[in-house]
Amino acid sequence: MLEQICQLAREAGDAIMQVYDAPTPVDVTRKSDDSPVTAADIAAHKIIVAGLQALSPQIPVLSEEDPADWPTRQSWESYWLVDPLDGTKEFIKRNGEFTVNIALIEGGKPVLGVVYAPVLDVMYSAANGKAWKEEGGQKAQIQVREAHPPLVVISRSHAASDLELKEYLDQMGEHQTTAIGSSLKFCLVAEGKAQLYPRFGPTNIWDTGAGHAVALAAGAHVNDWQGKTLDYTPRESFLNPGFRVSIF
Known part of the structure; x- marks a missing residue:
């Protein structure tokens, strides 16, 4: 199929x-x-x-x-x-x-x-x-790949106004960043070009489902900030919690 x-x-x-x-x-x-x-x-x-x-x-x-x-x-x-x-x-x-x-x-x-x-x-x-x-x-x-320093992929449309993201990156230690739109961020982690995609801003389940499948199959983790994997069991709201796509 x-x-x-x-x-x-x-x-x-x-x-x-x-x-x-x-x-x-x-x-x-x-x-x-x-x-x-x-x-x-x-x-x-x-x-x-x-x-x-x-x-x-x-x-x-x-x-x-x-x-x-x-x-x-x-x-x-x-x-x-x-x-x-x-x-x-x-x-x-x-x-x-x-x-x-x-x-x-x-x-x-x-x-x-x-x-x-x-x-x-x-x-x-x-x-x-x-x-x-x-x-x-x-x-x-x-499949995912390690890199030092890690490359962090961020949203092109939302990153500039995301104070939580800025604070997170400030505390992260040595890293590089690149910005790109859409679910391509999941795919960059999946193919080993990036090692982390942190997301604090709002997303809906249709924004993440396909990218999540690709990242997961390539060996990445797609978890909310409490460490639970993103869940698509039907619920009334379409909104996701914040999450991170990472190789570690």
Whole structure:
């Protein structure tokens, strides 16, 4: 099934790129939580949901662009968790750092994940405890790696205003930092380019599910600040607690 999900992510990515490459400015509207949404988000959402329903009609889909209500979700034991365009702010800025995120959740855990970056044409995927990166037609298994000093990856859109993050990094000791958008931060840790991704600001479960699956399969830990692994068991709120993705 993983290859079929990767293909679905590519199809969604193609639809996103049609909007991204258009000569006209991106038309942005605001959702009820004031987050931005574009025609690319909606086009990718429709492709992914239709594809998942055809592949596995028995598994419900939770997408950022059409989140099921709590009474509908509360009995779900497994479900697809989708962010059709993660990093909409980066998409609007046209910096290429956005992704298509698709994860399969079973028993509160992300057991399969795909993160596709359409501009970079890079596909990260994970299933059965293994993670891969496909780039330039070459697919290779990836895993975490140590480095001294460690490279800390931080959010491009949120880091400048995050006082908790600044304080954490000030106390960390010798390290380097790099900033990037979307769930690519999980993937940098997964492929060994970075060793830590600390997050204090708000995220939703669809922001993290696919990246979590990739990082976990590559050997990383994805825990909240109390040391508990991020949990996707259905709950009323879509918000995650703060967390860290690390090799240690």
